[in-house]
Amino acid sequence: MSAALSIENLRVEYPDGAGGVFVAVDGVSLDVAKGEIHALVGESGAGKTTVGNAAMGLIDKPGRIAGGTIRIGGIAVDPATGEAPGVVRGRDIGAVFQDPMTSLNPLFTIEAQIGETLRHHLGLDARAARERALELLRSVGIPEPERRLSAYPHQLSGGQRQRVVIACALSCAPKLVIADEPTTALDVSIQAQILKLLRDLADRTGIGLLLVTHNMGVVAEIADRVTIMHRGKAVESGTVRDVLAAPQHPYSRALLGAVPRLDRKLARFEVPGEGGGDTAQAARTKIAAQARDEGQVKVSEKLLEVRDLVVEYRARGWLPGMKGTAFRAVDGVSFDVAPGEIFGLVGESGCGKTTVAGAIAGLLKPDAGEILYRGAPVAAKGGASRRAIQMIFQDPYSSLNARLRIGTMLAEPILFYRLAATQAEATEDAAMLLNAVGLPPEAAQRFPHAFSGGQRQRISIARALAARPRLIVCDEPTSSLDVSVQAQILNLLKDLRDANGLTLLFISHDLAVVRQMCDRVAVMRGGKIVELRAADALFETPEHAYTRELLNLVPRPERHGRNGG
Amino acid sequence: MAGLLLSRLLQAALVMIAVTAVAFAMFRFVGDPVRAMAREDSTPQERAELAQALGLDQPVPVQYARFVGRVARGDFGISYRNQRPVTTLIAERLPATLELVFAATLLALGLGIPLGVMCAIRPDGAAARLVQSISLIGISTPTFVTGIALILFFAVTLRWLPSFGRGDIVDLGFWTTGYLTGSGLRSLVLPSITLALYQLTLIMRLVRSEMIDALSSDYIRFARARGLPKSRIHYVLALRNALMPVITVTGLQIGSLVAFAIVTETVFQWPGMGLLFIQAVSFVDIPVMAAYLMFVGALFVVLNTAVDLVYAIVDPRLRKAKG
Numbered sequence: 001m002s003a004a005l006s007i008e009n010l011r012v013e014y015p016d017g018a019g020g021v022f023v024a025v026d027g028v029s030l031d032v033a034k035g036e037i038h039a040l041v042g043e044s045g046a047g048k049t050t051v052g053n054a055a056m057g058l059i060d061k062p063g064r065i066a067g068g069t070i071r072i073g074g075i076a077v078d079p080a081t082g083e084a085p086g087v088v089r090g091r092d093i094g095a096v097f098q099d100p101m102t103s104l105n106p107l108f109t110i111e112a113q114i115g116e117t118l119r120h121h122l123g124l125d126a127r128a129a130r131e132r133a134l135e136l137l138r139s140v141g142i143p144e145p146e147r148r149l150s151a152y153p154h155q156l157s158g159g160q161r162q163r164v165v166i167a168c169a170l171s172c173a174p175k176l177v178i179a180d181e182p183t184t185a186l187d188v189s190i191q192a193q194i195l196k197l198l199r200d201l202a203d204r205t206g207i208g209l210l211l212v213t214h215n216m217g218v219v220a221e222i223a224d225r226v227t228i229m230h231r232g233k234a235v236e237s238g239t240v241r242d243v244l245a246a247p248q249h250p251y252s253r254a255l256l257g258a259v260p261r262l263d264r265k266l267a268r269f270e271v272p273g274e275g276g277g278d279t280a281q282a283a284r285t286k287i288a289a290q291a292r293d294e295g296q297v298k299v300s301e302k303l304l305e306v307r308d309l310v311v312e313y314r315a316r317g318w319l320p321g322m323k324g325t326a327f328r329a330v331d332g333v334s335f336d337v338a339p340g341e342i343f344g345l346v347g348e349s350g351c352g353k354t355t356v357a358g359a360i361a362g363l364l365k366p367d368a369g370e371i372l373y374r375g376a377p378v379a380a381k382g383g384a385s386r387r388a389i390q391m392i393f394q395d396p397y398s399s400l401n402a403r404l405r406i407g408t409m410l411a412e413p414i415l416f417y418r419l420a421a422t423q424a425e426a427t428e429d430a431a432m433l434l435n436a437v438g439l440p441p442e443a444a445q446r447f448p449h450a451f452s453g454g455q456r457q458r459i460s461i462a463r464a465l466a467a468r469p470r471l472i473v474c475d476e477p478t479s480s481l482d483v484s485v486q487a488q489i490l491n492l493l494k495d496l497r498d499a500n501g502l503t504l505l506f507i508s509h510d511l512a513v514v515r516q517m518c519d520r521v522a523v524m525r526g527g528k529i530v531e532l533r534a535a536d537a538l539f540e541t542p543e544h545a546y547t548r549e550l551l552n553l554v555p556r557p558e559r560h561g562r563n564g565g
Numbered sequence: 566m567a568g569l570l571l572s573r574l575l576q577a578a579l580v581m582i583a584v585t586a587v588a589f590a591m592f593r594f595v596g597d598p599v600r601a602m603a604r605e606d607s608t609p610q611e612r613a614e615l616a617q618a619l620g621l622d623q624p625v626p627v628q629y630a631r632f633v634g635r636v637a638r639g640d641f642g643i644s645y646r647n648q649r650p651v652t653t654l655i656a657e658r659l660p661a662t663l664e665l666v667f668a669a670t671l672l673a674l675g676l677g678i679p680l681g682v683m684c685a686i687r688p689d690g691a692a693a694r695l696v697q698s699i700s701l702i703g704i705s706t707p708t709f710v711t712g713i714a715l716i717l718f719f720a721v722t723l724r725w726l727p728s729f730g731r732g733d734i735v736d737l738g739f740w741t742t743g744y745l746t747g748s749g750l751r752s753l754v755l756p757s758i759t760l761a762l763y764q765l766t767l768i769m770r771l772v773r774s775e776m777i778d779a780l781s782s783d784y785i786r787f788a789r790a791r792g793l794p795k796s797r798i799h800y801v802l803a804l805r806n807a808l809m810p811v812i813t814v815t816g817l818q819i820g821s822l823v824a825f826a827i828v829t830e831t832v833f834q835w836p837g838m839g840l841l842f843i844q845a846v847s848f849v850d851i852p853v854m855a856a857y858l859m860f861v862g863a864l865f866v867v868l869n870t871a872v873d874l875v876y877a878i879v880d881p882r883l884r885k886a887k888g
Contacts, residue, residue: 056790090792097790102783106882107805117791152881168791178790 002074004176004208005032005055009068012050012059024050024063026232032208034174038109039211039219039240042229043255043482044453047102052178052212057082057089061294073175083467087371088327091121092408096209098181100161104153110137111149114168121172140197158349159190166197173205180212187509190288192553195222214482216259217512217555220244244557258487259557260512262363265536268494269487271517283435284499290468301374303503304337304360304389304471308369311355329355331527332369337471342497342504344518344535346511346550352527353507357475360505361391373471387417390464396456406459407444410434413467433462437492454485471481471503490517511554515539523547569855573873577866582633588855589632593625636859642852646845651856654841660741661731662830662837666822668757673764674815678804681772685780686799686809696769698874703766712759712832719755727752729834756833760826764818771814775807782806811879816872817865 012025025047032038040048053059055070057077065079072093077084087093088133097103104113114136114141115129124132127138130149137145140163153161156565162182169177179198183191202209202269211223219226219240226244227237228251247253258269311330330352345353358364360371362378362385371378373385393399401409410430411423420426431441437458448456457477464472474493478486491514508514514521515535522532523546530545601615607615610837616622620631635642641651684693720728734741743749779785780803788798827839834840838857845853877883 058786088792089790093790095787095790097783097787099783103787105784105802105806106790107879107880108802116793116797120793120797154882167788290717291761 002071003031003033004036004073005030005038005210006071006074007031007051007055007068008070010051010054010065011067011072012047012054012063013066014063021066022067023066023232027068028227028229028232028234029068030227030234032210034175034208035202035206035224036225037209037211039213039223039226040229040257041213041216041219043214043480045482046229047233048212048229050178050346052180052210054082055176055210056093056095056178076354088121090117091172092174092176094171094174094177094421096162096165096177096179096182098168099187100165101184103165104161106153109150109152110156110164114164114171117168117171121375129328132171133167133184136171137164140164140167140170141193142167145365152314156339157190158186159193162194163188163197164199166194170201170205170207174207176208176210177201178210178212181214182211182425183218184215185215188511188550188553191218191555195555198222215555216244216256216483216557220557221555228255255484256557258484260282260483260486260490260510260516262512262515262539262554262556263553265515266489279435280438283432284496286322286432287436287465287468287496288500289521300373302336303339303374304339304505305372305375306335306356306360306369307372308334309333309356309359309371310368311352311359311364312367329527330359330366333524333527333529334369335505335507335522335529335532339470339503340497340501341520342494342506342518344514345505345507345520345524346509346521347524348509348550351524353509353524354475356524357391357505357507358472361389361390361473373498377420387413387467388470389473390469390474391473392457392460392464392470395480396453396460397480399460400456400463402448404447405444406430406434406448408445410444410463410466413463417467419466419468430462430466433465434459436465436496437462438488452485453481455480457485457489458492461489461496465496469502471505473505473507475507476509477506478513479508486513511539511550512556523550570879571873573870577870580866581859581863584859585633585636586629587859588636589629591855591858592632592851606725639651641856641859644845644850644853645775646848646850646853651852654853655838655856655860657741658836658838658841661743661835662823662826663838664743665756665760665826665829665835665837666819668753669761669822670766670815670819672757672761673768673818676720677765677768678772678808678811678884681769682776682799682804682807684769685776688777700769703762704770706762708759708763708828709832711762712755712829715755715759716832724755728755731836756829756835759832760822760829764815767814767818768811770805771811772804776803777812779803779806805879809876812875812879813872816868816875820865820868823864 008029010028011023013021016022028047028051030038030040040051042048050059054065055072055077059065059082065082070077070079070084072084072087074183075084075087077087083089104110111130111133114133115126118124118129118132119126133149134145137148142148142163148156148160148164153164156164157291166182182198186194195218198209198211201207211218213219223240225238226240227234228243228249229235230251236243236247236252243252244256246325247256260269261490293404309330310332312326312328314326333352333356335343337547345356347353355364359366360378376385378385380388385419407427407430409434411426414420414426414429415423420429427444430444434441434443439455439458439462443451443455443459448459451459466513477493478489481489493504497504504517506514506517510548518535520533521535521538522529523538523544524530525546531538531547533543533544538547539551540552599612599619599621603612603615620628623631631828639652641655643649644651644654647654680696684696687693719726727748730752731743732750732752734743734744734749743753754780780799785798785803788802793802809824823838826835826837827843829835830837830839831843838860841853844850845857
């Protein structure tokens, strides 16, 4: 019996534009047996997606398979065309991609999209294709499949869309499914359902599944075997139990060490070769001194008070001036944040946590309730809170103006709030800020595109610090970053808090990150806070049923070796 | 959908009120109709009588209300120049312009979309590069230059095609058409190419850039991973997404084609609305100019509303969810 997928010594090259080649995948070998889930893990740029694409014959020109062999069900793939004789993409290999929001065509119904695959590969007529599509939707657990068939993608939730994508992948009963980050864009509760579905499929139908992911928790939860990739090379491969319990390669150990744990709180993440050195420390001390010049806040004082906050989004009426139906995104939320505290706000997408952040930062107008910064309403124009509350956004790619030099970007708030007398002083302050976030001062001369995601997020933090804030609202500051970069950013935020007495409002959907960062945590659901307690108490003895459910659903690397695996 | 339609119609009505007000203002402020119509040796007494007959002695709001009332009944007044009802003049000229615009639009869409798709699929191919360079010429040459060049080559040098007029036309009673006779069709070739050239390049470039976006999207990658045939991926799945902005542009461009066919019609002496308008301008024929203004205003309003509705039909996301 041959393996569903067998890759030997695969090498994929891209021309680098200067006459040389960039080797994206360098000598990777792995096997996916029937009914097995093989996880391919690594950080961005490791080449894991390229391996998946090579197996599907989707390496785009000018990239090419330069060496090695790929066998699908024992049949070798021709490296020139990416096709194997008798193996049809879509019929014998199914694919599931990361973002269910974008992998379905928005202009066609679900029936059309599943049906066209069936009609093309199996030659079914419209009626038979409809029958089979219904059957598939049922098998992936979509409620009311008859009604969903005529729906368009935007009428389904993210989880339902991913189920449709999986149904498409399974439509012609393939032997091999390649899933590229299938749950990364989903909430934990949906993620748990999708992972269970994939595991059941492998067990029930004997499909071999190559699971490309960056999430160690997902690997531990459902995979049988794991291959860890780093810079195009496979550094370690073995059963999930062996690799996660006792990683051999230093990179594997570092990668696992950087994964935030849900079970206990660590003082810092282990990141090799980190800290930023003395210059960073000196810069942070200087920033702390500046903060002290502005007068201390008494610890007994409440820095931020949110009282019965209500924010509604209204659809526009069909006549100008008419009000449409309102959606209450935040429904009576109250909490306090003490100075120097890291306060966490967690919940699934749509629970209203980002809306709370927007209201506090003054980006949204509350419909009811009040937000007080040191006793004064924040929305007031020219109030002290405008400068004292700064924000860090989720996506470091879109939150920096691509046309501004980093130095200009950092000097802008300094000059705007008259924190420096002259342009020269502002430039000096900007350099100090860059030092404080662990970047060289030369970075000021460059534009955002010259930096990686992690570096950009450091720049965002420096920009927030430039206004000398008391409170920084961090909205999912690390959710688009790799784990090792995430660990560095989280350490940096902690260090800044410790050095400057900064207060953080930390918003995240990642419970493990919140556990590592926060002193107190509020869990939100449907616009309301369901539980608000000290972090340790909340994570060890959750009181509300929803909190318990959320905690249970998080895939954890420390829970490795799936049930019965 | 009904709500959308109703709100669009209300907006359309507001725009039309503004347009009629401008047209009305033309009568009041551009020249004196009494002087234009009365004999040169008329007495002040006769002029006053004429003004009274025309209703010009009434207060301005009353005059405006009467004007709107007449317009609503399709009465745009009498042309100063040839003393015939403006409605009749426009009805005579409209078929010529609409047939020309229809042919040009067909040409622009029929060639622009496939060429755009081709350039997007093989951006580095020789054909794509050639089309791209030629399209630069199309987009940067003024219409009258293209028209004259075409006349010089095909009508004067080669003597293949007529250089002016509509050729033989067939009168259907309510409509005159050149589509049914050989000479009518031959006459249509050069002006419709001239008129279409700019739109063609615009649509081609738009389709190309939208297609390139659509082809790099996740759902196209997913379609490829499902092993669907290339032709279906390109011409059904990607093209439908790429056509969304083309709908807007085409809608507005049809409006501009009708409104600004003036240059082409002048170059080819095409007896359409544009030529009528140019003649009206040189004779300060206010009723014709005002009627033309209102016609073009109405045309743009109708096209814009149509574009919004077509959008909702093509893109399910713009339809109101029914529960």
